[in-house]
Amino acid sequence: MWSTRLSRLFGIRLPIFAGGLMWLSDARYVAAVVRAGGMAFMTPRSFACDAEYERQLALCSQLCEGLPFGINLTASQRSAANVTLRRQLDMALDAGVRHFETVGSACLECFDRIHDANGVLIHKVGFAEHAVKAEQHGADAVAIVGMEAGGHPGMHEQSAFLSCAYALEKLSVPLALGGGVGHGRQIAALLALGCEGVVIGTRLLACDEISSHAAVKARIIQSGSYDSVQVLRAVKHPWRVLHNETAKQVLCLEAQGVADYDGFGELIRGTLGKTAAYDAGDPDTGLLSLGQSVGFVRQREPVAAAIAQLVQETERRWHEQFCQNNGCP
Ligand SMILES: Cc1cc2nc3c(=O)[nH]c(=O)nc-3n(C[C@H](O)[C@H](O)[C@H](O)COP(=O)(O)O)c2cc1C
Incomplete structure (x- = not known):
């Protein structure tokens, strides 16, 4: 059940994507998710200067011990900020990073640069129509986050559940769904619907490796x-x-x-x-x-424990549904 096109594309054991977290997804957090079997993305805009970003890239490589980790490239509505974005992409490629989460239409211009360097990207959007556009522009995969999500979910107020069904009708590339995912029961449902991965953020905010007070x-x-x-x-x-x-x-x-x-x-x-x-x-x-999904955050714990719990909840529900009642698919 965990082996999907997305897990294979990103070279990960679990198609669980910890989306970029402004100020919080630094090397320590990203490496903790990667070592737990998922994929996470550092947010270069969180770092005070290029030298600190470079230091975090090196630290993350070291902490990940050869496993791939990712960078979040969030385009701004201000074109000046996107010059910085391209520099951040180049610095990541120079450091050997080949896995990206891109956000915002200005990022579409980065797709060729990533592919020319043999990288892969998942483009994150707020609703199904933008997902289709991203596929047409050459995204390897798409993530949709619904209105339940922490951060900026977009103007259209579509739930993850609804967006998922619309998008799966139209997409050929694999889809990860997020927004409000905080329990493995939801992950089992999303996999059963045809999603090939999930995006989480809020569920991990009280983890030990998150650098907040x-x-x-x-x-x-x-x-x-x-x-x-x-x-x-x-x-x-x-x-x-x-x-x-x-x-x-x-x-x-x-x-x-x-x-x-x-x-x-x-x-x-x-x-x-x-x-x-x-x-x-x-x-x-x-x-x-x-x-x-903040209601599912019940204690401080290491990232590995939170992800292990999500996996256990997912597998339990999957087993109850498909193995006990109807025979394993
Ligand atoms: C504290 C926090 C900061 C975030 N910062 C960013 C960001 O800088 N860039 C981005 O693409 N998404 C950002 N997000 C969105 C997450 O990457 C992810 O898409 C979202 O958290 C998934 O929904 P969930 O919060 O319901 O799990 C942020 C979310 C949170 C909770």
Whole structure:
């Protein structure tokens, strides 16, 4: 059940993709997922300078002990930022990385560069129509994350379950599905539907290898499925985050009619969450990406334990469904 086109394409034992996490998916976290059998992606934008990114690339290679790891390339709506993106891609290729998660239409221009270097990429989108476009542009695989996902799930508010069915009707390349996946029961269902991998983010946020303050992890563990909320629909770039004090202030401004980035000032700066919450331990300050699967995050634990639990839950459900009742497929 774990051997799919996606596991073979990425050379991994488990087609479990830990999507890039701004500020958090550094070498230590990525290597922990890779050593547990999955694939994870470092986010170069999280590092203060190129030298630190280079250091993290080298550290990750060392920690992965020969296993492949990935880089997340998230394109910006600002074209100047995409010059940086191309440099980050080149630095990854120079360091021997050949596995990429790409996000945003400007990344389509990177596909040839990745393929010319014998690399593979999974292009992540928010709904099925964009997945089809990515396939037409030459993506090796596509990931769709539904509106349940932490981070920026896109404007169209489609659930992962719905997007999955639409996309599978149209795609030839393999599909990974994410957004709200926090239990192996869901992974078994997605594999049965025809997905060949899953994308997770929120489920791993309280893991030991995540470099955020213990107070933020404690808040995440206390949170239930209602504790994430979408903000910034007003600027057409929705962001699913922890429903904390900053999120409440942003929602309040949106209700008052604020509809441009400047109107929110410092409140929506990513660096606010990084310094005040992830570094200093105040979970109420800053917008902190968090998805609806947060209710499945129940304790601090190593990444390997969280992934082992997901695998066990998946296999148990698969076995109950296909082996006990109907005979193994
Ligand atoms: C804290 C956090 C930071 C994220 N940062 C990024 C990012 O920088 N780039 C990106 O492509 N996706 C980012 N995402 C989205 C994840 O890669 C992944 O697609 C998503 O978490 C999957 O949905 P889930 O949170 O419901 O598991 C982030 C998600 C979280 C929770």
